């Protein structure tokens with residue numbers, strides 16, 4: 390369901406005109422729809438039905454407090470990969486008892502913080518991490534509930550930079566080593582092995598790679614139980630893709646959940662999932678303004694006030710994002726390169742793309758940027774971080790203001806020899 394639509398000749402989100410927000414906030418800005426966030430979350434809830442399920446929103450996709458809190462109020466937990474993310478999740482109202490901690494390089498301080506807070510589970514990615522966590526927990530006289538992240542050696546058939554479940558990737562424990570590592574874990578103080586987890590990649594658009602990986606991990610659960618381990622949790626990670634181009638429709642949560650149930654139901658494990666992109670991706674747009682229309686020798690450039698530092702996905706992963714005008718038009722589309730102001734040719738949102746004709750000052754929406762948009766922004770070229778706005782029916786609120794130049798430049802400090 391799309392919560393961004395044209396009404397009376399202009400794009401609205403829920404019941405707010407985007408042009409009204411632009412007048413108040415200025416451009417560029419990220420814009421999120423609360424109704425869309427809830428709709429996406431409830432698709433998983435409905436799809437899984439009455440099985441024992443914990444949805445841990447992968448907060449890395451969008452760490453804005455307003456977004457995390459929207460999910461927390463619907464009952465979601467969180468998947469975090471740093472102390473910073475855990476602090477954000479806690480602050481947004483996610484109880485530690487619903488937080489899982491992923492990541493390949495957990496430090497002693499991060500482990501201590503998570504244990505102090507009473508974290509639900511660590512997803513352990515390696516033997517050295519297991520031994521470190523045991524030492525930290527034992528010293529604190531605590532027990533860490535852990536799952537082992539299995540590297541199932543499965544090709545997720547997604548972009549190489551976001552594929553994580555192949556044997557050559559840095560993530561997880563090779564599936565062949567899980568048995569011996571579990572045996573180690575069972576003997577270590579401060580460690581309680583409760584399950585297995587995996588995450589094979591992001592923007593996965595077919596069910597087959599998931600199924601292959603889930604079969605592998607389910608077989609491992611049976612083997613581990615035969616070895617005497619009390620395995621009660623299966624954390625299946627995130628990764629379900631979203632539509633970016635009009636005609637590309639990845640499987641829906643319903644189909645995904647049916648497959649999960651078919652493959653894992655006989656185990657009777659609690660199922661944990663860590664969706665990020667699916668929950669937030671299509672719920673956000675980046676609103677930008679045309680600064681110039683420039684006729685190059687070969688191309689026509691739509692130069693807009695958003696840039697690669699605000700949304701890095703097109704330059705980093707050659708990602709496709711739809712671009713639509715805020716003012717509806719019936720004029721035939723024309724070919725543009727849509728580019729930003731940053732001094733790099735890679736600062737390109739679309740090349741030779743058919744877009745509605747636009748003029749200087751026109752507003753446009755870059756679609757499906759709710760996930761891995763604002764969180765990956767930087768101040769490159771000393772550009773201000775883009776503000777974030779959330780809509781709820783007829784209301785909107787700025788949930789991260791645009792910083793001032795003083796705030797950005799003031800982060801630098803001069804060394805003593807340059808201070809006078």
Ligand code: LLP
Nearest residue numbers: 447491588591592627628663664665666761
């Ligand atoms: N769990 C773990 C352990 C993860 O590493 C990730 C994402 C997720 C869950 C959530 O995956 P999702 O449901 O969002 O696919 N910046 C890239 C995506 C990086 C994904 C990293 N890990 C992009 O813009 O496409």
